[in-house]
Amino acid sequence: MKQIIIKRLIIGLFVILVVTMLTFALLQLFPGDPAKMIAPWAGEETLIEIRKSFGLDSPFHIQVLKFYQDALKGDFGESFFYREEVRTLLFSYFPRTIYLTLGALLMALVISIPLGVLSALNRDSFIDRIVLFISITSQSLPNFWLALMFILFFAVKLGLFPAGGYGSWQHLFLPSFALACTLIATFIRSIRSMMIDVLEQDFIKASEARGIPRLYIIKKGLRNTFVPLLTLFTMQLGYMLGGAVVIEFIFNYPGIGLLAMQAVLRRDYPLIQGLVVLISTVFIILNLLVDLSYTYLDPRIRKEEL
Amino acid sequence: MKNMRTTIGSFIVLVFCLSLVLSSVVWAAPKGELKIGIAQDLVGNWDPTQHTVVTMLQVEPTYFDFLVKVNIDGDLEPMLATSWENIDPLTWEFKIRESVKFHNGSLLTSADVKSAIEYASSAKNPSSAWLPGEIKGKIVDDYTIRLITDKPAASLLYSLSMIPITNKEWVNNPEKFAETPNGTGPFKFVKFERDTLHLEANMDYWQGPPNLEKVQFQYIIDPSARLYLVKTGQIQIAGRLLSEQIPIIESDPNVVLEKNPIVEQMWLWFKCKKSPFKDNPTLRRAFAYAIDRAGITKYIMYEQAKESNSLLVPGVFGYAPASNMPSYNVEKAKELLAQAGYPNGQGLPPLKLMVAVGAWPKCKEYGEYIVENLQDIGIPIELFTVEIGRLGAICFDEEPEDYDLQITGWNPTGLEPDLFLRALFYSKPGRLSNIDVPEIDQTLDKELNILDLAKREQVIQNETIPTIVDYMPGLPLFQTVELKAVRQEVKGFKLLPSTVYDLHGVYLAD
Numbered sequence: 001m002k003q004i005i006i007k008r009l010i011i012g013l014f015v016i017l018v019v020t021m022l023t024f025a026l027l028q029l030f031p032g033d034p035a036k037m038i039a040p041w042a043g044e045e046t047l048i049e050i051r052k053s054f055g056l057d058s059p060f061h062i063q064v065l066k067f068y069q070d071a072l073k074g075d076f077g078e079s080f081f082y083r084e085e086v087r088t089l090l091f092s093y094f095p096r097t098i099y100l101t102l103g104a105l106l107m108a109l110v111i112s113i114p115l116g117v118l119s120a121l122n123r124d125s126f127i128d129r130i131v132l133f134i135s136i137t138s139q140s141l142p143n144f145w146l147a148l149m150f151i152l153f154f155a156v157k158l159g160l161f162p163a164g165g166y167g168s169w170q171h172l173f174l175p176s177f178a179l180a181c182t183l184i185a186t187f188i189r190s191i192r193s194m195m196i197d198v199l200e201q202d203f204i205k206a207s208e209a210r211g212i213p214r215l216y217i218i219k220k221g222l223r224n225t226f227v228p229l230l231t232l233f234t235m236q237l238g239y240m241l242g243g244a245v246v247i248e249f250i251f252n253y254p255g256i257g258l259l260a261m262q263a264v265l266r267r268d269y270p271l272i273q274g275l276v277v278l279i280s281t282v283f284i285i286l287n288l289l290v291d292l293s294y295t296y297l298d299p300r301i302r303k304e305e306l
Numbered sequence: 307m308k309n310m311r312t313t314i315g316s317f318i319v320l321v322f323c324l325s326l327v328l329s330s331v332v333w334a335a336p337k338g339e340l341k342i343g344i345a346q347d348l349v350g351n352w353d354p355t356q357h358t359v360v361t362m363l364q365v366e367p368t369y370f371d372f373l374v375k376v377n378i379d380g381d382l383e384p385m386l387a388t389s390w391e392n393i394d395p396l397t398w399e400f401k402i403r404e405s406v407k408f409h410n411g412s413l414l415t416s417a418d419v420k421s422a423i424e425y426a427s428s429a430k431n432p433s434s435a436w437l438p439g440e441i442k443g444k445i446v447d448d449y450t451i452r453l454i455t456d457k458p459a460a461s462l463l464y465s466l467s468m469i470p471i472t473n474k475e476w477v478n479n480p481e482k483f484a485e486t487p488n489g490t491g492p493f494k495f496v497k498f499e500r501d502t503l504h505l506e507a508n509m510d511y512w513q514g515p516p517n518l519e520k521v522q523f524q525y526i527i528d529p530s531a532r533l534y535l536v537k538t539g540q541i542q543i544a545g546r547l548l549s550e551q552i553p554i555i556e557s558d559p560n561v562v563l564e565k566n567p568i569v570e571q572m573w574l575w576f577k578c579k580k581s582p583f584k585d586n587p588t589l590r591r592a593f594a595y596a597i598d599r600a601g602i603t604k605y606i607m608y609e610q611a612k613e614s615n616s617l618l619v620p621g622v623f624g625y626a627p628a629s630n631m632p633s634y635n636v637e638k639a640k641e642l643l644a645q646a647g648y649p650n651g652q653g654l655p656p657l658k659l660m661v662a663v664g665a666w667p668k669c670k671e672y673g674e675y676i677v678e679n680l681q682d683i684g685i686p687i688e689l690f691t692v693e694i695g696r697l698g699a700i701c702f703d704e705e706p707e708d709y710d711l712q713i714t715g716w717n718p719t720g721l722e723p724d725l726f727l728r729a730l731f732y733s734k735p736g737r738l739s740n741i742d743v744p745e746i747d748q749t750l751d752k753e754l755n756i757l758d759l760a761k762r763e764q765v766i767q768n769e770t771i772p773t774i775v776d777y778m779p780g781l782p783l784f785q786t787v788e789l790k791a792v793r794q795e796v797k798g799f800k801l802l803p804s805t806v807y808d809l810h811g812v813y814l815a816d
Contacts, residue, residue, distance in 0.1 A: 163534035
């Protein structure tokens with residue numbers, strides 16, 4: 001087990017190194033002089049000073065090595081625009097996106113598990129069709145449109161929630177809900193099909209024949225959907241972080257999505273770099289955690305690995 | 307006796323009522339927080355000499371004061387200078403207001419004015435673009451100063467309405483200045499937290515404390531977000547909204563639409579030091595005739611724009627429609643194109659028009675419209691989009707690799723014509739068109755040196771503007787009409803044509 005973790009960690013570290021190197025190279029390929037973006041009006045003398053102070057005058061390999069050296073100490077440099085440590089910015093923006101994403105996941109699960117199960121239990125019935133209709137509709141509607149509609153209805157018309165910003169759980173509700181909608185569709189359909197598969201298994205039929213209560217059977221069936229659901233859940237995390245950019249933009253929610261967008265628009269290289277390292281690290285750690293959790297949820301996998 | 311008692315009683319009641327009224331006037335403490343959603347970000351360098359960024363220019367009057375102020379009618383009013391006179395063609399003497407305190411508590415004297423103006427006019431600082439050259443200050447006494455220009459400068463007074471008066475200690479310490487401003491304005495700088503500027507009331511303000519306790523300028527990138535935040539009352543003012551949003555604003559009884567033409571003009575710039583536009587005003591004029599500017603206003607910008615007819619906009623001193631301004635005429639465009647050596651566009655290299663996405667509303671859309679107009683007469687041109695961050699870095703390049711024409715706006719937040727004409731067309735580095743024509747410099751020098759306002763106006767209208775239009779370094783597309791949504795509870799707010807925020811008299815009704 002330890003070996004697996006170490007192996008995965010080494011691979012993860014290698015992926016981060018490669019991703020960082022690629023981002024560094026891509027940023028270098030961007031046309032335009034970063035020094036001129038910091039001070040467009042500055043004369044050549046000032047520009048030389050700026051390049052020097054940000055280490056932009058060094059050759060590419062020296063810049064990369066210095067970046068790695070500093071990054072190992074947790075130092076990603078200073079944002080060109082905010083003139084603050086990138087680390088400080090990431091620490092203050094990233095938790096907000098975590099809250100948003102977790103809120104969306106929680107909402108998606110709370111809504112989709114009962115609906116998915118209900119649909120599976122009433123296969124091909126009117127209820128099944130209604131649930132599928134909800135699922136298809138929520139998947140077909142783009143989340144930016146849904147976000148705007150939520151603002152119009154829940155914030156402007158009913159005044160139940162703030163139209164944007166950050167500060168309390170109320171600020172989190174509408175963006176999380178908008179982000180959760182597409183997930184709800186995917187989750188409902190996946191849970192439905194997984195439950196149908198499980199319900200057709202012999203052990204469920206045998207349980208039903210033995211007169212075991214329905215609720216217990218559902219519980220058993222659901223337990224069997226955990227592993228595929230977890231895979232789906234992890235795959236959706238990537239979508240969630242991508243979707244968060246749009247949602248944070250519309251709700252003016254100060255998370256890493258909005259920060260990343262503004263960093264790109266402002267050509268804030270150190271911040272872009274820091275964000276890439278953070279996001280890739282989060283992905284790698286999440287994947288590792290999910291792989292490890294399989295072994296606990298499904299003893300067969302643990303056996304295979306051992 | 308009874309009458310006497312009634313009279314005394316009435317007098318006491320009157321005195322009591324008067325004292326109540328007076329005390330409420332004298333002791334009305336600032337209250338409430340005004341939150342304003344702005345469309346472009348603040349640069350976070352609080353030294354006003356280090357940028358010409360329009361958002362910074364707009365918020366500076368909340369924490370800085372100026373020697374003079376331009377009122378809503380475009381007339382000059384005393385501010386930190388109580389009076390001024392022209393001693394000789396090169397020297398202006400200003401009487402400085404006494405007992406004015408900076409935010410750090412020190413008293414304003416003519417030494418502060420001298421250091422602030424000399425620092426701002428230094429050619430190495432971007433703010434020098436607003437002034438008619440380097441200015442020397444001569445202190446007469448603590449509250450009298452003379453400002454001396456190299457040449458007679460008619461623009462000086464109006465230009466001074468854009469130069470914040472700062473504390474000399476801050477001027478001597480640029481690093482400290484970059485981090486915090488120290489002015490005499492109605493609000494004090496508290497902090498700049500990422501994208502939000504926090505200000506608080508200056509209780510020692512020389513015109514009396516402002517009505518608002520706090521002010522917040524918050525950068526909100528999306529116009530829909532700005533509008534909905536106003537509608538839900540999370541912010542009170544949202545700027546730079548879109549014409550499509552007008553019905554949404556007007557349908558809300560809690561929000562008022564403020565709609566006003568402002569001094570911002572959008573321009574199509576030709577890179578005049580790069581082939582094929584170099585030394586070819588006929589070609590530039592051919593392009594200008596091919597562009598349907600009325601169409602941009604009619605089909606794309608709707609109520610958000612007014613077609614330009616001069617290099618200046620109405621309200622700016624010297625404005626008058628330019629008689630030689632090209633208007634949409636395809637035949638004339640083709641004729642000039644042939645005269646310029648490129649019949650039907652043949653022989654022209656592939657050209658690129660640069661627009662910055664997200665900088666000005668619908669810039670990309672009318673960029674596409676212009677490209678189509680030009681392609682219609684055979685010009686090989688395509689659109690090249692950049693992000694706002696990159697635009698700032700490359701828009702002043704003399705021979706840019708990536709583009710040949712560009713669309714950018716110009717809003718100096720003032721009403722002095724040289725903030726437009728001299729800042730845009732005088733042959734100095736850092737001009738959007740990079741035009742370098744001695745005849746234009748001469749005509750600009752001529753109008754600047756005329757101190758008689760009537761004569762100056764004549765020269766601007768009949769010589770300066772027509773000369774520049776003939777060379778066509780850039781085509782003014784339209785004047786922006788600013789759309790702001792303001793909540794009903796905000797009282798005393800005026801959307802000024804100069805677009806600067808004057809919040810001293812603004813208050814929030816209960």
